Amino acid sequence: MSDPEASALAVYWRFFEGTNSRDSRRVTDTLNYPHVRISARGNPNIVRHRETHTGRMSFDPLISTGWDHTVGMEPEVLHVAQRKVHLKGGWTRYDRDGRPIMSNMVTYIATLADGRWGLQSRFGTDTDLFWGKPEDRPDAVEVDLENNARKAENIVSSALDLLGIDNPGAAGRCHYPLLVIHPGDVESIGDSEALQQRLSTSRPLVSDVEAIQVGATGVNVSFRATVDARRVEGVFLVKVDDARWGIKGGSLITS
Numbered sequence: 001m002s003d004p005e006a007s008a009l010a011v012y013w014r015f016f017e018g019t020n021s022r023d024s025r026r027v028t029d030t031l032n033y034p035h036v037r038i039s040a041r042g043n044p045n046i047v048r049h050r051e052t053h054t055g056r057m058s059f060d061p062l063i064s065t066g067w068d069h070t071v072g073m074e075p076e077v078l079h080v081a082q083r084k085v086h087l088k089g090g091w092t093r094y095d096r097d098g099r100p101i102m103s104n105m106v107t108y109i110a111t112l113a114d115g116r117w118g119l120q121s122r123f124g125t126d127t128d129l130f131w132g133k134p135e136d137r138p139d140a141v142e143v144d145l146e147n148n149a150r151k152a153e154n155i156v157s158s159a160l161d162l163l164g165i166d167n168p169g170a171a172g173r174c175h176y177p178l179l180v181i182h183p184g185d186v187e188s189i190g191d192s193e194a195l196q197q198r199l200s201t202s203r204p205l206v207s208d209v210e211a212i213q214v215g216a217t218g219v220n221v222s223f224r225a226t227v228d229a230r231r232v233e234g235v236f237l238v239k240v241d242d243a244r245w246g247i248k249g250g251s252l253i254t255s
Contacts, residue, residue, distance in 0.1 A: 015027065034046050208224040232252055
């Protein structure tokens with residue numbers, strides 16, 4: 001069996017190589033399907049088939065901003081299993097003169113599905129979403145990132161603390177549809193009642209909850225816990241929607 005960590009890192013870098021080649025098929029080939037980019041802003045769209053992604057992808061909007069190339073951030077491996085790896089990464093887009101256009105911090109969910117490694121999902125904090133040429137950039141708006149980090153960590157901590165004793169309360173910490181990432185699948189949970197049917201009746205022993213990437217409207221939060229003597233590691237995208245912070249997407253690794 002292939003080395004999961006090395007395979008995930010390789011597909012991470014191939015994703016950016018494909019982007020810089022301006023060949024939509026090369027980008028498409030680095031993803032696993034169904035694929036979803038869960039964003040701190042906007043509604044996620046699940047792309048179920050490889051051909052659909054290729055047909056929809058266009059570099060024209062990027063090029064119109066003056067984009068020339070994208071540089072991926074050096075990734076950090078968060079959690080590893082035989083068929084899933086969580087990577088903390090991101091990117092910066094540059095124009096032909098080397099001026100940065102925009103950046104984003106992203107957690108990537110790499111999976112082994114149908115015999116190949118690919119990016120099953122991307123959890124984007126949408127840290128910098130100015131869409132235009134560098135000379136047209138508006139003045140920066142100050143955001144209290146520390147406060148956002150605390151809010152997101154509190155959402156995840158309270159949801160985990162309520163598991164097994166108040167599952168309706170735990171489910172109330174989420175936005176719906178809630179998207180859960182599995183190797184070869186993206187599960188969409190439509191409402192609180194549907195999630196409650198999935199939640200454990202056992203209480204977890206939580207050892208670590210940490211905001212690892214913090215944006216103006218979204219935060220990626222990593223956690224570790226033990227449930228029924230099994231180790232659980234995961235990442236949640238927590239976002240603000242209608243002035244309320246909640247969990248929008250998640251990926252778990254159980255061992």
